[in-house]
Amino acid sequence: MPDVRIAVVYHSGYGHTGRQAEAVKAGAEQVPGAQALLLTVAEAQTRWDELAAADAIVFGAPTYMAGPSAAFKAFEEATSRAVMARGFAWRDKIAAGFTNSGAQSGDKLATLIQLALFAAQHGMHWVGLDLPPANNSTGGSPADLNRLGFWLGAGAQSNVDQGPDAAPPESDLATARHLGRRVAETTLRFVRGRAA
Template identity: 55%
Template sequence: MSTQMIVTVLYDSGYGHTAKQAQAVADGVRRVPEAEVELIAVAGGDAPWDKLAASDAIIFGSPTYNGTVSARLKKVMEDSTRTAWISQSWRNKIAAGFTNSGAMHGDKLNSLVTMALFAAQHGMIWVGLDIFPGKSPQEKNRVGGWLGAMAQSHDESPELSPISSDLDTAAYLGQRVAEVTKQFMAGAGQ
């Protein structure tokens, strides 16, 4: 008997580039049997706390602005104190993250660290990338992230960037999170 799992991609996107990355993460989740994915943009206001509570995994995504996550994602993080942190209702959920900025590096690591620390405070289990950094622009993980998926978007429309290798990296992260979640649920006897 199979168990349906819910992986939520909770993200912010200022200009559409990170939304494109979020879609790639969701496409990767869909590669795993029994995985259902929910894309939730935080730009709409309050987070859907009931959907987040029902999720088996939450993948956080944000553009990197001024060396950290966006103000809208940060607001969700702060608002989670009463709804999820005090009760530790996200404890043992699988977590991961992805980010995007205009520069090749652009302090993206700090955004992923912010997300990982947030997840740790909630008692979540963080999943990073397990692929070596690519040596060319055509390879996955070309930006060289281990903590999560990183993408670069130049000052151009989301139709042109992030490039396909960055989106492939994001899809790989989504698939990996779904596989780890499935493995974790099987081990927990759910």
Template identity: 50%
Template sequence: MTQVVVVYHSGYGHTQRVAQQVAAGANGELLAIDVEGNLPEEGWNKLAAADAIVFGTPTYMGGPSWQFKKFADASSKAWYTRAWQDKVFGGFTNSASPVGDKGATLIQLQTLASQHGGIWASLGLLPSNTKGATRNDINNLGGSVGLLVQSPSDASVDEIPQGDLDTAHSYGRRVAEVAAKLRS
């Protein structure tokens, strides 16, 4: 069975809810980065054992949260030993605005995966970009590099648009399927 780990930081709970959907789609495991930017003690071993790693972070000021960045910097030990070489990677981000410079965050996640010698899995979905499209449609924000999610600043975690949650579930499944194909 393919092992997928979704490693994420969530500032207010929105990114955690998205991570849960990605993990459900991948039949994977959640690994939270804490408020100090650290993983639980067994976290690095879980990442080393995974076939696929999905990065998740809110977008703050055009990039990942400082907690995620601390984790990324700490991954240099895995980078030096090539511990994540040839793993499948994916990534997602969430911000309050429809655009909110989420693309810049995804490129940072994709670059981190590439530095580790990873294989990036794109979203693999056409955008819902017709006049009749709504926020409940799959990929309504039109992502391609990875998963984009919008959570308005005054919205609770229960108000994330269903289309974004469905896209998250689909992306988790895609990452797991790509990893399974490469394992066989």
């Protein structure tokens, strides 16, 4: 039995955000005692009990038109009946988020804010990226973690003329793995502290 279970729930329109989700899961599973479960938003809506049993949920969506995709919004709205009708079933779970878009900024912050507000509505504890912004000086590089400079969650950028086999770049996937590890480590501390 793992010490903590972390669910990664995401929507990916073209596969790029899916690669980011896989990186978050891989990062979480690098932490001894953590097990991660990867669910698309469609799968998640048939597995509410597994989400209720998770200690943390990491939410991911592409940024379309300055916010999460419609498919992710539909999942958010479905939680009002499936989760909130049971009381605050997700209260005190750890939460975090990630997003991807074609532009370097792409209004990804608006999506991360929406994800954080969604988690707050469920009484969850949000975990930020905890990485300084990078690639912001002459000594910086596009290969740096958090090259896009987000604090609230992991941001990735995928060139619109590249498929998910080539984008997002490795630095963004490494940033997503960092987020997964951070969530797993934070969740372990939280769960063990609560047990003590």
